[in-house]
Amino acid sequence: MAAGTLYTYPENWRAFKAQIAAQYSGARLKVASNAPAFTFGQTNRTPAFLNNFPLGKVPAYQGDDGFCLFESNAIAHYLSNDALRGASPQAAAQVLQWVSFADAEIIPPASAWVFPTLGIMQFNKQATEQAKEEVKKVLSLLNQHLNTRTFLVGERITLADISVACSMLWLYKQVLEPSFVQPYSNVTRWFVTCINQPQFKAVLGEVKLCEKMAQFDAKKFSDLQPKRETAPKKEKAPKESKPQEKKEKKKEEKKAAPAVEEMDECEAALASEPKAKDPFALLPKSAFVMDEFKRKYSNEDTLSVAVPYFWENFDREGYSIWYGEYKFPEELAMTFMSCNLITGMFQRLDKLRKNGFASVILFGGNNDSTISGIWIFRGQDLAFTLSEDWQIDYESYDWRKLDVDSQECKTMVKEYFAWEGEFKHVGKPFNQGKVFK
Structure with a gap:
């Protein structure tokens, strides 16, 4: 039977998966949060943790025997028993299917919709509306x-129920009001059944x-x-009757206020990375x-x-427009997997977001x-070649630079931006779109 420590921060829904699995399997799990x-x-x-x-991500698991695991799905799987993992090869495959479904289909739209309501992400009307439609699907x-x-x-x-329920936890707590989920009574019945199980309630x-x-x-x-530091104001000469010590003390106390706990450890990890040289630094403004x-x-x-604004302000010298098409369509199977490929x-x-759009x-x-x-990049070259960090996926696509003054370019920009049109060059019906911005 597994025994060890789970490192996480408080209320981390990713860690909940492992904790609930341990409740069912009887694994001895200490939580350090x-x-x-x-x-x-x-x-x-x-250094000790990173070793x-x-x-440096959490949740992270270290067994009493020294065995270490990161990634929440792997930890939850390890802490499960055979019944949770699937009693037969077919059942095990179905469990894996739903665990993957939660990661690929639920978490992205749930985050886009819920995070702004929690105050940890800026509101984006189009992204929120798209997220609502994806949640409905x-x-x-x-x-x-x-x-x-x-x-x-x-x-x-x-583990399928545990993973999917945890991925939907904040949806049901924040935005899935009764009128919205009324057509989906089977889902609500299942969710309520799950969260009222003793093993779920012990964690949640x-x-x-x-x-x-x-x-x-x-x-x-x-x-x-986080508040940006501003240049100090010129101090007025202190009045004899009001010494400045108390004011200075208050300022120091205000500066020392603890930062808000991040909801997503990936964001914190990115923020802590040293700043690399800007690949676009040598380009003219x-x-x-x-x-x-x-x-x-x-x-x-x-x-x-949006489209008229784009063409009225687009800088033909400072930016370029590219068409990218996936090279291996014969390898694309289920549509949710293809969408996950894009995401x-x-x-x-x-x-690349500050200097690109797609x-x-x-x-x-x-x-x-x-x-x-359709991709828009700063400069006249294919931006992926400017940094090794951007080259993981781009070779799987054929790239063609478009003539920004051509009718072909204007039509493609309009159709791809709006997600509607004839798309004569494709020959297949529109399924769904994703925006890089």
Whole structure:
């Protein structure tokens, strides 16, 4: 029977998966989530921790025998028993299917929708609306699957139920109000059944379901952002009757206020990385403000506002437009896996966002699909070649630089930005799109 310590921060839903699995299997699991045993942002950056867990990410598991694991799904699997993992090869494969489904199909839209309501991500109207539609697809699929089933795999709780329920926890707590989930009664029935199991309650406590859909709170978001240091103001000569010591003490105390705990350890890890040399540093400044275009694209109508703004302000000398098409369409199987392929590429290009934009679309259906998109880069060269960190995925695509003054370019920009049109060069129906911004 497994025995060891799980390092995490408080209320980490990824860690909940391992904790609940241990409740079912009887694994002896100690949880280190508070000082002095573990302080997120400090302990996970020490040489001793990084020696066992090189990425510095949590949750991380260390067995009493010295065996170490990172990645929440692997830890939960290790701490499970055979019943949770799937009693037969077929059941085990189905469990893995749902665990992967949670990562690929639930977590991305759930994060895009929920995080702004928690004040840890800026609100983006288009991203939120897209996330709502993707959540509806997920709920519809689950609702149909659970129409004749109590649990996702077999007749008992498995790691499939644990993983999917944990990935939906914040959705049900923050935004899935009764009117929104009313068409998906099978899903709610299943979710409530799961969270009321003794093993779930031992970890989650009482889960209060959302009664009213939470909204973005600009003030809350502002309050949670780290304050930038500003140049000190010139001090006035101190008045004899009011010594400055107390004021200085208050300022020091204000500066020493603890930072808000990060919800996502990946963000903290990225923030702690040393700043690398900017690959675009030698390029001349451009009058085209990419961030302003992105705001138009995210918050206003695409065809009537964002596309006209793009062409009115686009800098032909400072930026270039590229068409990228996936080279191996015959390898694309299930559409959710293809979408995950796109999402993974976007995540690995995070540091390119300030100087790039893309709208990538999956066309077709299962076992008959293609991926292509329009990319905007600063400079006249293919941006992926400027940094080794950006070269993981780009060789899987054929790239063609477009003539920005051609009708072909204008049509493709319009269609890919708006996710609608004839797409004559594709020959397959629109499935769904994803935006890199």
